Amino acid sequence: MKKTKPHYILCLFPILILIILLAYNVILFGDESLSGANQLALLISASIATVIGLKFRTVNFKKILKDISSSIANTTPAIIILLLIGALTGTWLISGIVPAMIYYGLQILNPKVFLFATAIISAIVSLATGSSWSTIATIGIALLGIGKALGLPIGLIAGAIISGAYFGDKMSPLSDTTNLAPVSSGTDLFTHIKYMTYTTIPSFIITLIIFLIIGINFREATGENTDEILNAISSTFNINGWLFSIPIIIILLIIKKTPAIAVLIIGTFLAGISTIFFQPEIIKIIANSNQLDFYSCYFTIVSSMTGEISISTNTEIKSLKSMMDSLLYSGGMAGMMNTIWLIICAMIFGGAMQSTGLLKKIAEPILKYAKNTGNLIATTAGTCIFFNLTASDQYLSIVVPGRMFSDSYKKNNLAPENLSRTIEDSGTVTSVLVPWNTCGATQSAVLGVATFTYLPYCFFNLISPIMSIIYGYLNIKIRKLTK
Numbered sequence: 416m417k418k419t420k421p422h423y424i425l426c427l428f429p430i431l432i433l434i435i436l437l438a439y440n441v442i443l444f445g446d447e448s449l450s451g452a453n454q455l456a457l458l459i460s461a462s463i464a465t466v467i468g469l470k471f472r473t474v475n476f477k478k479i480l481k482d483i484s485s486s487i488a489n490t491t492p493a494i495i496i497l498l499l500i501g502a503l504t505g506t507w508l509i510s511g512i513v514p515a516m517i518y519y520g521l522q523i524l525n526p527k528v529f530l531f532a533t534a535i536i537s538a539i540v541s542l543a544t545g546s547s548w549s550t551i552a553t554i555g556i557a558l559l560g561i562g563k564a565l566g567l568p569i570g571l572i573a574g575a576i577i578s579g580a581y582f583g584d585k586m587s588p589l590s591d592t593t594n595l596a597p598v599s600s601g602t603d604l605f606t607h608i609k610y611m612t613y614t615t616i617p618s619f620i621i622t623l624i625i626f627l628i629i630g631i632n633f634r635e636a637t638g639e640n641t642d643e644i645l646n647a648i649s650s651t652f653n654i655n656g657w658l659f660s661i662p663i664i665i666i667l668l669i670i671k672k673t674p675a676i677a678v679l680i681i682g683t684f685l686a687g688i689s690t691i692f693f694q695p696e697i698i699k700i701i702a703n704s705n706q707l708d709f710y711s712c713y714f715t716i717v718s719s720m721t722g723e724i725s726i727s728t729n730t731e732i733k734s735l736k737s738m739m740d741s742l743l744y745s746g747g748m749a750g751m752m753n754t755i756w757l758i759i760c761a762m763i764f765g766g767a768m769q770s771t772g773l774l775k776k777i778a779e780p781i782l783k784y785a786k787n788t789g790n791l792i793a794t795t796a797g798t799c800i801f802f803n804l805t806a807s808d809q810y811l812s813i814v815v816p817g818r819m820f821s822d823s824y825k826k827n828n829l830a831p832e833n834l835s836r837t838i839e840d841s842g843t844v845t846s847v848l849v850p851w852n853t854c855g856a857t858q859s860a861v862l863g864v865a866t867f868t869y870l871p872y873c874f875f876n877l878i879s880p881i882m883s884i885i886y887g888y889l890n891i892k893i894r895k896l897t898k
Contacts, residue, residue: 468771
């Protein structure tokens with residue numbers, strides 16, 4: 416096959432088609448676009464990329480399939496984690512862990528400072544654990560329930576949770592992305608973290624101020640129903656302090672660098688066991704049984720792990736009942752299937768674009784515009800976001816730009832920590848804002864909030880790349896190479 420170079424516009428064609436289809440799907444299907452329409456859009460775009468690659472490059476179909484398979488294989492841990500998160504949320508619901516967090520949280524957290532406190536709590540837990548995913552799947556779910564009970568919009572609550580979780584993840588030496596960025600750029604971990612503080616802390620302070628202003632000016636919609644909510648939870652579940660021992664154990668395990676899969680399995684198992692001891696009435700209700708025996712316990716725990724569970728309360732207020740039904744609901748593993756399907760299709764698209772060389776072809780001209788410090792940092796940030804949009808993978812948005820721009824930073828006499836900071840400021844934090852990215856798809860499924868619903872309120876994630884670019888153009892904390 417004779418090797419020819421496709422026109423630049425033709426290389427962009429699969430991405431343009433994808434953007435058009437995704438936009439139309441959102442307009443036509445709304446949140447239901449994640450149930451198949453967006454997956455089909457990714458497959459169509461992958462097919463177009465494959466056809467272009469076969470026609471213009473020395474690549475055969477077998478090679479493309481192999482690269483796509485490799486791309487999908489890289490998501491295996493994420494898919495397993497997603498399934499286990501589904502199981503964990505189900506058992507944490509029936510065991511009373513999440514209801515207990517909501518119950519005590521409603522009494523402690525004031526609606527005026529809730530968003531501010533949520534961002535800080537998520538940041539602390541994520542900083543300690545080094546994992547935004549674990550933070551959102553545990554503390555995040557409880558905070559979302561508290562916020563909904565207080566009458567706050569779910570987009571705002573999710574935005575505060577994600578902002579805090581990604582700040583902690585970004586600054587934690589335990590985080591995988593925080594370790595990956597300096598390796599990809601050629602600097603060391605703690606130099607990287609030190610240089611990130613210059614842009615990351617101001618970004619988070621601005622985020623906290625925004626959430627505080629919103630909270631102070633927000634009018635409570637259901638604050639008057641707080642007593643009814645507390646009564647509904649306490650009359651349905653056996654609420655006690657012992658339920659918090661399991662979240663504490665989970666956080667300690669994560670801090671000890673226990674693998675995420677093992678942590679989720681342990682958390683699910685402990686919650687299932689605690690259900691038998693603390694929530695026997697819930698077991699009888701779900702199993703439709705008059706007695707607590709092996710059958711009813713097994714049926715209830717397995718049902719909560721694998722499928723939908725909805726626990727009804729005794730409240731007679733219709734509006735409150737609807738809210739409680741949404742608070743006390745879990746989709747289990749089955750609820751994660753649309754997200755897993757989306758991730759697989761996204762990896763097919765990313766694998767096809769990378770295998771055919773279209774991503775590389777698109778990225779090459781970008782380097783020509785990076786002639787000064789400001790332009791170089793802005794171009795790096797834009798490239799990271801571009802890879803989040805096209806490759807659908809957070810790690811590729813860190814590794815590929817890190818390799819691409821390494822020589823350019825050296826030529827401009829810039830220390831590698833400038834590069835590592837920029838790719839974290841733009842690659843790590845924006846991945847969760849893309850619905851078909853592994854991070855965006857996962858957090859949307861875990862919280863049960865559409866990506867475009869929380870996106871406008873993820874202030875930290877939106878401010879971070881802008882802050883990095885501003886520092887570049889104003890030459891603030893830009894370290895030069897030393898001999």
